[in-house]
Amino acid sequence: MPHLLLMILAVLAVFAAPRASLAQVETPVSQCQMIARSLPAVTFASVSASAALRVQAKANEEVRITYVGHSTFFIETPGGVKIATDYNGWYKPPALPTVVTMNKAHSSHYTTNPEPGIEYVLHGWQEGSETGADHDVVVGDTYIRNVPTDIRGWGGAMEPNGNSIFIFEVAGLCIGHLGHLHHELTEKQYAEIGRLDVLMVPVDGGLTMGAESMSRVVQRLRSALILPMHRRGPPISQFLSMFGKGFDAVTDDDATVTVSIRNLPKRPTIHILSGV
Template structure:
């Protein structure tokens, strides 16, 4: 019975994916539709099937399925999609990718997470905050093969008072993957946040141990998200404490480089914390 249900869930995922592609081909005026969020809402208790070979993170057979992710520094990751879209997360101009990205995302919790004078060659500058205090930033944009959206969260403002919607979790949907960057997350997520986020196959998580959240709180968020691939960022020193929050249910790999290539075919079967060289 369970196997049949999972097969049905996977079929639903395939149909939604194919349907999304057809809709975009037929009517470019329609707003983007989130595969990750729609599936999570439709099948809240499903265990999602995956194509996973015995060697996790092995290069995918088809290059068009591969997303390349490189740790640049602090909370900046550089994402290269199969369609040639380049994205830098939490872009401040201090930690620069090898080429000028097409898209940058920013959060204003600290100056190391944004800049008001970005490189003029950047086509899309996406602020994770609204210019009107308290309002939600609303990101909903399709760039090439990538759909980018956000989920806002509160941050600690002056004198530790909450600042409404001051942080954005950015979600990049590409090549069937749901990739999330938690930004400068100050509070544990609510059920409403998790519903807005949906499924995250890959998540970039700050592990500073207190500038955002303590390791215990951050680990609870990660365990709730149940992502296949976990990429730490922000501060190196507290990393060991963050790792100590996980048991045998999670694998840990210290990477030989700052770059990883991932696809739906190569997601690990067991959750994996993959530590880039720059975070070691």
């Protein structure tokens, strides 16, 4: 009888557990961050909480990344989610995006009139906020989050949190887009970003940051696949010259690359897609 009573009490304790602790089990945790981060309330878009636990789980799946123009890439996930980065409405992706991300620095990085049918428009800035935009969204098989950074205003003064580095976690990959990055990152920002397997980086030589400063960010992040974007003026060779023998470089006649955990380069590789 004592054993039976103990069993009954144990079962009752499980069912009496607070709902908050049960809900914590359903919260997706970033695979990419170097340190634990207390996530705010996560928005589950188009999937149930239990399905969100399976996000990023299938590392044998492939992600297609197409360079569209300027700083817009079109990301197609195994689950059919379509994402356009720094969407401005000028550079049209091959299909209507499910999600678009935007940044504030210039009108070539956002639009006030996104196409009807785009389900999620994620701004990399938030007016009136001291901490900037804060996105933690699960859409289909993809977890999307951001790390705010500052931008340089037209007068030269820095404006807090006007840009976001967007991070897309899907198929076991950590894919990061630096947006219109205007300064080298802090230790806190590097920790919040964590691991990036694929890095989309502006190589304009100074409209964002000088090539030397940007190269230091790239070397610190140590991504396996580096996709240049936002090239204005200087030849791509100027950016490539910032890197030593530890980096490989590939020039592609195609604007699309297909990526999976299994086919990531063994050495950090700067992959120059057609159109850059």
